[in-house]
Amino acid sequence: MTEPLHPDARAVRAFWQGLGLPGLYDVHVHFLPPNIQRAVWAVFDSAGPKIGRDWPIRYRESHEDRVEILRGFGLRRFSTLPYAHKPGVAGYLNEWSREFAAGVPEVIRSATFYPEPEAASYVADEIDSGVEIFKIHLQVGEFHLDDPLLDDVWGVLEDAGTPVVVHAGSGPVGNDFTGPGSMERLLARFPRLSLVVAHMGAPEWGEFLDLAERYEHVRLDTTMVFTEFFGAVYPPDLVPRLRDLEPKILLGSDFPTIPYPYVEQLDGLARLDQGDDWLRAVCWENGHRLLG
Template identity: 55%
Template sequence: MLVRDEDVPAWWQRLGLDGLVDVHVHFLPDQVMNAVWSYFDQASERYGTAWPINYRTPIQERLKTLDALGVRAFPALVYPHKPGMAAWLNTWAREFAAATPGCVPSGTFFPEPGAAEYVREALEKGTRIFKVHVQVGDYDPRDDVLDDVWGQLTEAAVPVVVHSGSGPIAGRHTGPGPFGEVLRKHPRLTGVIAHLGMPEYAEHLALTSYPNVHLDTTMALTPFTEALMPFPRSLTARLGDLGDRIVLGSDFPNIPYDYGVQLSALESLDLGDDWLRAVCLTNGARLLDL
């Protein structure tokens, strides 16, 4: 059954929850968010399908939308596409979180001189989750300049959401191989593989052999994504077995459908209410150290 946005609070209340924890939400400085939206405006040419932004509204209205849905905690995931952006995005994200109830301070990095220093500063100032976008950044996560960064995040046990999958379009360094090599070098890293690793679902699920690897649900299993990169139903039981490693992600506001569609997709797996409770609240709360 499709969950409409107005029905989302009743949905999580039925599960006995106090709300939702969403680990994959984006807020960015206006000029950066506008550039992201302009990119998606060209989705028909890039991806072969339109990608209208469902929540293309001012920041304060987006925050009210999350509050009405019952999203109690979320990061404002930021990410750079070129050198020289990450440090000031980290400052912006910390200031945004400090002024925004429910927002967990987030950070990012890029393979550039000084990355280890500004990541160390971010950790010291309370950043609790990082975001890496291998396809947008067009860099190799195995770059030697990032080795200290991965080591810092491993030691701090701070999660990093990694878009390593080749969806919606492949990049030079996407796929499970490059990030898999990072994990081989830093096996205790708390990695959160975005989008269930689409479209390399099985290969990314296999990376949960590392003890702290999680996957977020962002856009996966929804009708929009199933039309492009369907999730093999033979892997559904594997998701059930990983009930403590799957976390709710949405990609709000940059989604071409209502927020409730993601919850409907998760419920359609028929993995039970305990699984939904863990995915939609407990696991995310643990990762974000709430």
């Protein structure tokens, strides 16, 4: 392999090489259409009410350069996770994500949906065309998971077993649609759904941990949680439960919209002191088992 181009690469590679892994498997990476990406970054740059604090973005390179950065880091598979913020945009996001994935073999083919009458139809079409994972964002989209317009969508997804990354926790800033309530109600009706709780459900960690323990196909991603920037500290009394939930915890980073070097997330996982086998499962094996 040629020398990694990005200065952050050496520390990332040292982490997974020290564990004897073939690389990293990151289920929470974003690649968005350029116009949408600019709009998202503008929200973060403004430190506005949906963000609540200064959030300097570390990886602002072009799409092509960011792919090379991730390759240099040693990510063998990574998602693109588009998320629809209003009706009528999911189709555009999904088409762009499909075209992007066609040129990047490491991509976990990703798509999104929104509560709208045609959602069940296009979700089924996306699954048939090879989508491996979906993403939705309750804070941004301002909807509940048990919105009646999504009833048929959840039936399709439950039957297919396709995982959905759900930003349901109230971090960084909550609203009337965030929190564990609508996920609890949804799982009571669709208990076989494969859901990945983004950011481990922060800051409602305990409630989402309960759901992962209760429902066979509910998982948690580690995105940003164990970093100093995140601010809120993961409750120490919950950490022992993470060992028992080892098969259900997946590495996530939120690259590129993170305000610190990529390795900081990895170092935070190591500081949990759950052992190398746990780190190997979280950083590679669990994602590989779920998505191939």
